[in-house]
Amino acid sequence: MAAPCVRLNRLSTISNVLRHYSGSAALFQKTASEPSGPAEEIVIPKRKTWDKLAVLQSLASTVNRDPTAVHYMFQDDPYLVPKTSAEFRLFSLSQESGRNAAQYIVNIHPKYFEKDIAEPHIPCLMPQNLEPLIEEVSEAALKERIHLRKVKAAVDMFDQLIQAGTSISLETNNCLLDLLCYYGDKEPVRDDQLGQKESEELKEAQDDDQKRRKRGRLRRASDLLGVIWRENNNAERVFNLMPERNEHSFCTLIRGMVKYGAYTKAFSMYTDLLNNRMNADVHTFNALILAAPEVQEKYNEKWDLIVDLLKQMNEQKVQPNLLTFNAVMKSLRKCGPLARQQAILTLNEMKALSTEPSLATFDHLCGVFYKAASASRAQSEIIHEVLDELEGKNFAAQDPDDVNFFASAMRVCLDLKDVDLAYRVLKLLEVGENWKLLGDSYQQSMFYGRFFNLLCMMEHIDVILKWYKELIPSLYFPNSQGMLDLLQALDTDNRLELIPQIWKDIKQLGHSNKPDLVEEVLELMARDKHSSELQASFADCAVDIKSVYEMRDKGRASLEWTASALGNVAKLLLRAGRTQEAWTMLQLFKTNNRVPR
Structure with missing residues (x-):
């Protein structure tokens, strides 16, 4: 009896090994019970395929930031290392301007840069064709101008085709509509050009910190007022001239209207879409949810309109995504006191649909619950619950508003004068690659400026000096305040x-x-x-x-x-x-x- 037991034990051991390495004992049993059938071939790779950046990422993980050194972006030219916040912004914009100038030369004179010696091939470093090659009036020429983002040239070609009585396909019409609605019926600024906005920022970099911030806010407000949806613009004209329209046509126009402030017209266009027995897509519903607080005055009416849009999504069987819930949370920030309860219900709905929140979700949640002028201590405790939820997690960018979380959270810490909470926010920033979601240099300066201000108010001087050496000048250029x-x-x-x-x-x-x-x-x-x-x-x-x-x-x-x-x-x-x-x-x-x- 001993020999069969030994054989049985050996078979059991082999089975365990196969289960460990193949991950499927059922496959082994099926193969043994059906020897006549074709056996599934198991391919064992000869070598592991690594990511091209794996070695660099491994080396980078062994290097820590040097607090006595400036930001790595300035180490190529030590002579021009900035010493003030104004110089920091000036250097950054000048560096970007130099790259744009080089790209401009490459694109204007591509014949001098035809030789490609890069291995592997890097398409973004090669000259781009920025001028249309098709001269005759045709749909192919229209497609080429749309691809090159030539707004005015594309509209002119469209008008010539219409005057000639040439039929244009629905797909091409929709592509032209996409172009017009994205750029607001204006010629886009090319990547290799220094736009007016950068020029103003370059000039303001030499001003006082406080004045620069104030002028920056006024400039951004004027930009929003300047880019508006004009009555009977080219986008609407193209839409009206289209002999055939589909859901894509309506949805594109609705999103363009919302983007450039024509909220009432967007809802009117959505009604036309429903009257044509069509359904909106999730991106269109997201845009309408963001526009809902702008077309109603009372808080309860704003929320009722948002709920109605969500019900219509359900009726049209449109699955909400993360940006849908973030749009709801963002709109709730304009709905007054009733937003607090609805924000919690929105979070519960996200969990029910297994939608993982992003940093923008929690930023909007803090914005709903925390008001610096009127919030009580109990209401402001929401930030502690948010950090309990986020602690130790590594986030990736999923929403453009994700970069606002850290600066806003540190503002809450400063208003509450809670230094322990500020340390928790800083610890979250250091997890994985969360530092990439800190935002641009302006948001980074706000984050560390608020943190340093809080330290000066609440911490011992030795701790303050330690952080002073840690943050300056590698991460933060303090202002006069x-x-x-x-x-x-x-x-x-x-x-x-x-x-x-x-x-x-x-x-x-x-x-x-x-x-x-x-x-x-x-x-x-x-x-x-x-x-x-x-x-x-x-x-x-x-x-x-x-x-x-x-x-x-x-x-x-x-x-x-x-x-x-x-x-x-x-x-x-x-x-x-x-x-x-x-x-x-x-x-x-x-x-x-x-x-x-």
């Missing part, structure tokens, strides 16, 4: 001996021309008496500040002396025993008609 917050933190913890070093950083960061910041430095140094060594250091710092006041730019003084500034500099010099230099300051009192204190 950030440096003022740091000075107040030094004053709170009685670490005024660090002021001379902070003053050097203020000069390097380009804030030595800010009167309130300079006078705050002088006021803190001159307020109390200190040891002789510290007074000597303060006196040297005061002399350096005096040189800033005397610096002239195009014949004008960069800073104007005030009585308090003159008095503080003289006081610091006298305490250090530098009487002659203090006497010089008294002469400045007379020159500037100031009354010494």
Whole structure:
């Protein structure tokens, strides 16, 4: 009896091994029971195929960020490394402008760049054909101009075909309609051109931080007002001239109207779509949900319209996607107090449909529940629940609004003055590749600026200085308000001996021309008496500040002396025993008609 048991045990072991390596014991049993049938061939690869970037990604995972170095984008040219936020923006735009100029030369003179020596072939680096090659009036010429995104040329070709009585296919008409609705019936700015928006940003990069932000907001508002849906534009004209229309035609026009602010006309066009016994697609419903709060005034009417659209989606058997729920959450931010309950119900509906939320979902959720002026502490606790849900997760971009989450979450932390919550947000940012969702340089500056401001208010000075060295200049260029917050933190913890070093950083960061910041430095140094060594250091710092006041730019003084500034500099010099230099300051009192204190 021993031998059969041994054979049985061996068979059991083999079966386990096959189950482990093949993952299917049923396949083995089926093959054994049906020897006459064709056996499924198991192909074992000779080698593993790796991603082309696998080695680089592995090497990159072993390297940490150097907090003493600037951003990697500036390390190709150390001479031009920016030292201020204005220089940072100027350098970034200049670098992008250089790339666009190079691309422009490549596209305008492609004959000089026909030789392709790249291995592997990189299509985006090769010259692009930007001019139409088909001259005759034909549908093929129209398709070519649509492909090249030549809006005006495509419309002209369409008009010539209509005047000649040439029939145009429904597909080509829809492609032209897509082009017109996407670009708002305006000629698009090519990638190799420096647009007006970039030019304005380049000019504003030289302005003060606060003024730049204010002007940026006004510029963005004017841009939104300038790009509007004109009455009887080419998109509507092409749509009306189409002999045949399908769902794609209606849906494209509706999305174009919503994109450029013609919300009422979009809903009217949606009614026409239903009257023609057609159904909208999910993207059209998403656009209409975003437009719903703009066509109703009362909060309950806005929500009722959103619910009605969702019911119509269900009736038309259109499956909602992530952007549908995000559109609902975004619209709820305009629905007042009733939005809080509906936002929770929307989240529950997402879970019921197994739709994973994105960062934009939680950003809208925080926007619904948290209002800085009126929210109670209990209402603002939603941010803690959001971080409990997000903690440790790695996110990928799924919605254009995903990049708003981190800056908005840090704003909530700052308003709540909750530094522990801010650390949790920062920890989430460091998970996987979540840092890619921090947004552009402006949003990155807002995020770290709010974080640093909160640290200056709530943390010990040693912790503040640790983060100061960690963030600056590799991730954040502080503005004048950030440096003022740091000075107040030094004053709170009685670490005024660090002021001379902070003053050097203020000069390097380009804030030595800010009167309130300079006078705050002088006021803190001159307020109390200190040891002789510290007074000597303060006196040297005061002399350096005096040189800033005397610096002239195009014949004008960069800073104007005030009585308090003159008095503080003289006081610091006298305490250090530098009487002659203090006497010089008294002469400045007379020159500037100031009354010494």
